[in-house]
Amino acid sequence: MTATPSRNGDPVTQGGGRPRQSTGDRDDSQSYSCLTGIPLTEDLSAGAAVTVVGIDAAGRPAHPGLAEALAAAELVVGAARHLAAVPVPPGCPTVTLGPLTPALDRLRSAVAAGAHAVVLASGDPGFFGIVRRLRAAGLPLRVLPAVSSVAAAFARAGLPWDGAAVVTAHGRDPRPALNACRALPAVAVLTAPGAGAAELGAGLVGWSRRLVVAEHLGTADERVTWTTPEDAASRPWADPHVLLSLASDRAAGGGTGPMRADNQPAAAPPGGWALPESGYAHRDSMITKAEVRALAVARLRPRLGRLIWDVGAGSGSVGIECALLGAAVIAVERDPQAPVRANAARHGVDVRLVTGHAPEALRGLPDPDAVFVGGGGTDVLTAVAARRPDRVVVTLAALDRVAPAVHLLRAAGYAVEGSQLAAARLADLPGGSLRLAATNPVVVLTGERR
Numbered sequence: 001m002t003a004t005p006s007r008n009g010d011p012v013t014q015g016g017g018r019p020r021q022s023t024g025d026r027d028d029s030q031s032y033s034c035l036t037g038i039p040l041t042e043d044l045s046a047g048a049a050v051t052v053v054g055i056d057a058a059g060r061p062a063h064p065g066l067a068e069a070l071a072a073a074e075l076v077v078g079a080a081r082h083l084a085a086v087p088v089p090p091g092c093p094t095v096t097l098g099p100l101t102p103a104l105d106r107l108r109s110a111v112a113a114g115a116h117a118v119v120l121a122s123g124d125p126g127f128f129g130i131v132r133r134l135r136a137a138g139l140p141l142r143v144l145p146a147v148s149s150v151a152a153a154f155a156r157a158g159l160p161w162d163g164a165a166v167v168t169a170h171g172r173d174p175r176p177a178l179n180a181c182r183a184l185p186a187v188a189v190l191t192a193p194g195a196g197a198a199e200l201g202a203g204l205v206g207w208s209r210r211l212v213v214a215e216h217l218g219t220a221d222e223r224v225t226w227t228t229p230e231d232a233a234s235r236p237w238a239d240p241h242v243l244l245s246l247a248s249d250r251a252a253g254g255g256t257g258p259m260r261a262d263n264q265p266a267a268a269p270p271g272g273w274a275l276p277e278s279g280y281a282h283r284d285s286m287i288t289k290a291e292v293r294a295l296a297v298a299r300l301r302p303r304l305g306r307l308i309w310d311v312g313a314g315s316g317s318v319g320i321e322c323a324l325l326g327a328a329v330i331a332v333e334r335d336p337q338a339p340v341r342a343n344a345a346r347h348g349v350d351v352r353l354v355t356g357h358a359p360e361a362l363r364g365l366p367d368p369d370a371v372f373v374g375g376g377g378t379d380v381l382t383a384v385a386a387r388r389p390d391r392v393v394v395t396l397a398a399l400d401r402v403a404p405a406v407h408l409l410r411a412a413g414y415a416v417e418g419s420q421l422a423a424a425r426l427a428d429l430p431g432g433s434l435r436l437a438a439t440n441p442v443v444v445l446t447g448e449r450r
Contacts, residue, residue: 049111050119050139052131054146055082057123058155059218062086063144069118075110077103078120086120100130104137111139123148128168128190150188153214153242156224164188164244165304169195176305178203179369182328183304183350185247197243201232203366204245207352212244213237247350269324269347273297275317281339281346282315288374291423292395292442293318299393299446300370302327309368311358311384312375316340316351319372323349330354330368332361359383378404385412385447392447402443414447 051069056062066086070076076088077095088094095103103119110117121130124145134141147155154161164186169177174195181187181204189200197213204211207229215223215238223238232243274294277287288296296318302308304326310319313331320343323329329351331340336355344351354361358380370391371384378401384392385408392409396402402418409416420443424436 049114050107050117050134051142051144052119052121052125052134053144054121054123054125054129055085055218056146057149057217058147058152059222060147063146065144069116069144072116073118074115075106075117076120077107077117079122082120082122100133104133104139107134107139108137123150123152128166149190149214149217149240149242152217153188153212153224153244156214156217156222157212157226157244159186159212159244159246161186161188166190167305169200174199175203175307179305179307179328181209181245182207182307182352183323183326185350187245189243189245191239191241191243193239196239196241197227197232197237198235199233200243200245201227201229204229205233207350208248210246210248212246213241214244215241217242273321273324275321277317279347280315280317280320280343282317283339287315288318288395289423289439289442291439292421292444293321295419295421295444296372296393296395297321297325299444300327300372300391302370306369307366309362309365309371309384309389310351311362311371311373311380313340313353314338314374316343316353318374319351320344320347320349322372323347323351328352330365332356332358332365334358334361362387377401378408381405381408382412385409385414388449390449392445394445394447396443396445397440399443402445405445409445409447412447413450415450416445416447418443418445420444 053063053066053069070087070089073089073092075093075095076083077097079097083094083096095106097103107117119130119134123129124147125131126143126145127148131141131143150166151161165180165184166188167177167180168190170190170192177189178200181189181200191197197211201211209229211227211229211232213225213227213232274290274297276290280287300308300322302322302325307328308319308322310316310329310331313319313333315338316331319329319331323344324347331351332354333340334355334357340351340353354365358376362383367387368389370393371389373381373384373392373394381394392414394405396405406416406418420441422438422441424438427435427437429435
């Protein structure tokens, strides 16, 4: 079976929200308009000629409507394992799913001829399933869902999943799915050969996670294993399987990590961003000011599925606000007493802290999508540019460092733009008057890889 990767590679949706993914007989056009390309101007279910039936991932009996649908079927489409699992009427034509286009052609012909067709699919075919492609092809549908593999995996683990994110590593770059696991406390990943528990486990080494690997759900070979990233990376796993990535401090107690009150694990933070300095513990005012932080975070473009480095993190405010917007974050800070962990805990996000001097501390870290450089010299910027992130954001208070940084980034293949921010804040004067208190001017450079 094949699937068409999304155009931008992002794999994200929340549990109970609008799913977007690809797995096995499943396809997805990843976008924030999850119904893009799907006809919505009429009720295509009325008088439907194509019945889509889910084969239960939980191993329960088939949907009661399956027997009736098969009895009337003049064409049955499905994966080989699904066709073998149901009583297809003798003599009824079948199409074994591989590439989807031939099956769509046969289904269109059946609809045009007024023949009744049945499509067999995994679990809930409307949850990251084949319903998307069939609907986008203009086929009239009746859907008889079963339990999805994600719901079955959480059920097997005895865990709630209403606050979990669901992502896919099937048919596309698996790094966005991996970064979602790094960023959020509860993530389900629909895997693919070469992008499964072993590969994702290897990428989660260094993050505090417990993994649940659910293999062959609903079959006699079903196996559900609790493990660690290190162990998952060292052993083979059977396909198909679902991976659950859980914040280990909560997984040990049976939870799925801290959940936001609005049940939106990757949405914009309800408290906003560019928070005042009072929102963070910091020493000697060593913190990126809110006005500068607002621009820096905007330039870094954090979102779920991206990995951001915060180099010279200090209080960690820039990285923490990127994490609040869904990104996975590694904070690099030379001072072991810096309050990064305490600030991250205060804001309820998971930021991985690497203590050490850059650029040495950058070696061995996973490649970032964007980097904020808040401290260090040209040797740090050189090491960052050598990793080829899409964007590099640098803040500089010393003017004599601006030109070398610009020339360095340009020589490394980045288009560079810059702004000087010189904010003045309202301050009280005796007698009720107000004045403007200037903050130190800061130059913000943004390098975008050509």
